[in-house]
Amino acid sequence: MSDTQTTPSQTVGPFFAIGLPWEDGHLIVDEDVPEAFDVIGKVLDGAGEPVPDALIEVWQADPDGRFDHPADPRGAVAREGFRGFGRCPTDEGGRFRVRTVKPGPLPAEDGVQAPHLNVSVFCRGMLVRLVTRIYFADEPGNAEDPVLLSIPDPARRRTLIADPAPFGYRFDIHLQGDDETVFFDL
Amino acid sequence: MPAETERLAHYRPDPESHPPVSYPDYRSNIARAPKHPLVLLPQRLGEITGPLLGEERVGRDDHDLTVQHAEEPQGQRIVVSGKVKDGDGRPIPNTLVEIWQANAGGRYRHDLDRHPAPLDPNFSGVGRAMTNADGDYRFITIAPGAYPWKNHHNAWRPAHIHFSVFGTAFTQRLITQMYFPGDPLFDQDPIFNSARPAARRAMVADFDLDSTVPEWALGYRWDIVLRGSDPTPFEDEEDHDDE
Numbered sequence A: 001m002s003d004t005q006t007t008p009s010q011t012v013g014p015f016f017a018i019g020l021p022w023e024d025g026h027l028i029v030d031e032d033v034p035e036a037f038d039v040i041g042k043v044l045d046g047a048g049e050p051v052p053d054a055l056i057e058v059w060q061a062d063p064d065g066r067f068d069h070p071a072d073p074r075g076a077v078a079r080e081g082f083r084g085f086g087r088c089p090t091d092e093g094g095r096f097r098v099r100t101v102k103p104g105p106l107p108a109e110d111g112v113q114a115p116h117l118n119v120s121v122f123c124r125g126m127l128v129r130l131v132t133r134i135y136f137a138d139e140p141g142n143a144e145d146p147v148l149l150s151i152p153d154p155a156r157r158r159t160l161i162a163d164p165a166p167f168g169y170r171f172d173i174h175l176q177g178d179d180e181t182v183f184f185d186l
Numbered sequence B: 001m002p003a004e005t006e007r008l009a010h011y012r013p014d015p016e017s018h019p020p021v022s023y024p025d026y027r028s029n030i031a032r033a034p035k036h037p038l039v040l041l042p043q044r045l046g047e048i049t050g051p052l053l054g055e056e057r058v059g060r061d062d063h064d065l066t067v068q069h070a071e072e073p074q075g076q077r078i079v080v081s082g083k084v085k086d087g088d089g090r091p092i093p094n095t096l097v098e099i100w101q102a103n104a105g106g107r108y109r110h111d112l113d114r115h116p117a118p119l120d121p122n123f124s125g126v127g128r129a130m131t132n133a134d135g136d137y138r139f140i141t142i143a144p145g146a147y148p149w150k151n152h153h154n155a156w157r158p159a160h161i162h163f164s165v166f167g168t169a170f171t172q173r174l175i176t177q178m179y180f181p182g183d184p185l186f187d188q189d190p191i192f193n194s195a196r197p198a199a200r201r202a203m204v205a206d207f208d209l210d211s212t213v214p215e216w217a218l219g220y221r222w223d224i225v226l227r228g229s230d231p232t233p234f235e236d237e238e239d240h241d242d243e
């Protein structure tokens, strides 16, 4: 077998909750960071039923649009109280919650990317990871964002926009149905 | 700004490995798989970076699932080891590997597992380890049992260990399952068979006498290969299918 044969993805299955959740997993930033807010939402299936056995993971830039990572040619930047990564299993009602701060915009060859969270969705029933993004409704840069603009059906772009809420932002993930969330081929 | 992004890594796609998004033989896929085609996401800064999780996620006994309780668990003691590497053959050092599995009777320590096999008070079935400087990981555990499920009449999952690995970039994130060689349950299992035929073998560990510990535990070797980033990967062309 070739070395370049990558290992296939398989489902996370129904019982990942015995091992993958971390007590502090939902904290993308430390709990006491003053600007921190929650992103709360539900994962729903094609019948509109909550998905109680999904795992959400988030990866994002810091408020200056920087990453603590050597592959960023601008240099790695570590920030106090900022992890950049979060993980949350859904509960019986399909709900997840992560606590974070708004990332900065990101440079790209094809324009400036508006502030967004990179999201992975794993669940029983899916054999591969689903990749999506969370943008914020109050960011004017959304109108110029190259990824949002690349979505062929403009009506579907709103599925990636989180709405302001008293706790921060609300963002539901529809795996199927009329409001199916846009998922990406990465 | 273009100058800042021109040196970005690019990870090669690997659709030949993975199951499709829609795979109705796995019944719970039907109401959950998205219907719209995926939208191509070019890899930019947020995709070629990713969380570099460290030792703080791993406790002292997390790599040894046989010492986490007062007594040893029931079952065949095994050592599962291997290398995490990318599709260019480069080892991935200091990366987090997480596992979870059923006990020897095929039962998970999870409230919703209704399989009428006994729980083992000495087995949690959860492990974590970091790869070392050479990309190698090693777990000590017990062989998991096969278990029935309701996908189709008389459906049984082949024995497997669930694996979660990060690599170094968001693009490389992988959750998969490791299987054991020669399992007679492969043919009827839609999850195993959801992977493309040529790639299924990559999910099956090898029995390995070298890592078998005399008079103590059987050894299995399993390498995990994440996406590579070289523009023109070395490939030994046609002779690579020694399957």
Ligand SMILES: [Fe+2]
Pocket: A013, B102, B157, B160, B162
């Ligand atoms: Fe399983």
